[in-house]
Amino acid sequence: MSKGLLIVLSGPSGCGKGTIVQEILKDGDCAVSVSATTRSPREGEVDHVRYHFITKEEFERRIAHDGLLEYAEYCDNYYGTPRAEVEAIRASGKHVILEIEVQGAFQVRERCPEAILVFTIPPSIAELRRRLEKRGTESAEVVEKRIARAQEELPLAKHYDYVVLNDALEDAVADFRSIIRTETMRPNQIDWNRLDWNL
Numbered sequence: 001m002s003k004g005l006l007i008v009l010s011g012p013s014g015c016g017k018g019t020i021v022q023e024i025l026k027d028g029d030c031a032v033s034v035s036a037t038t039r040s041p042r043e044g045e046v047d048h049v050r051y052h053f054i055t056k057e058e059f060e061r062r063i064a065h066d067g068l069l070e071y072a073e074y075c076d077n078y079y080g081t082p083r084a085e086v087e088a089i090r091a092s093g094k095h096v097i098l099e100i101e102v103q104g105a106f107q108v109r110e111r112c113p114e115a116i117l118v119f120t121i122p123p124s125i126a127e128l129r130r131r132l133e134k135r136g137t138e139s140a141e142v143v144e145k146r147i148a149r150a151q152e153e154l155p156l157a158k159h160y161d162y163v164v165l166n167d168a169l170e171d172a173v174a175d176f177r178s179i180i181r182t183e184t185m186r187p188n189q190i191d192w193n194r195l196d197w198n199l
């Protein structure tokens, strides 16, 4: 059995990454990595589902013990990917999706050159603002911070392997699915022993 792919999905907060991932998870061949964060849970967010909510002290302890594959500070909070979780998913043969911001994405590329970096973009900043406001989970001040951050991040999309426009959700999901499908056709992903070639 070949190891699962390591897929990084970035894109401005509110651009619909989470929704795309939820749709892809229904296919059954991917799992999403549960990040650690020092951010407070939003209403309805359950610990250990999308995030492990931990203190700043615990986060810094994990950095010191090299327990994180990558981490970054984003809008005054730490976010990071637990290394062991990612490895366990890949070893099981499933593809792992890391839904992370750009600084973390580039750290992953450095440490794991086989990682596939995908950037989701909203059709416009105005649409991003509309989606963030509609979500209604952040104060006006935090929305502004996230939009400012999006404007810094968008030019970095050029350095990713793939860019997916998230205008109509079903198109974005289809595009993301086809990236995964294409990447599984690389020779290092093929389980050669399973082929009956009679050689």
Ligand code: 5GP
Binding pocket: 010, 011, 012, 013, 035, 036, 039, 070, 071, 072, 074, 079, 080, 081, 099, 100, 101, 102, 103, 104, 105
């Ligand atoms: P939110 O607070 O909206 O859940 O996430 C804020 C940003 O942090 C998003 O862009 C999200 O993709 C990113 N993020 C979530 N988990 C991680 C992580 O483990 N590492 C990094 N570098 N970014 C993360």
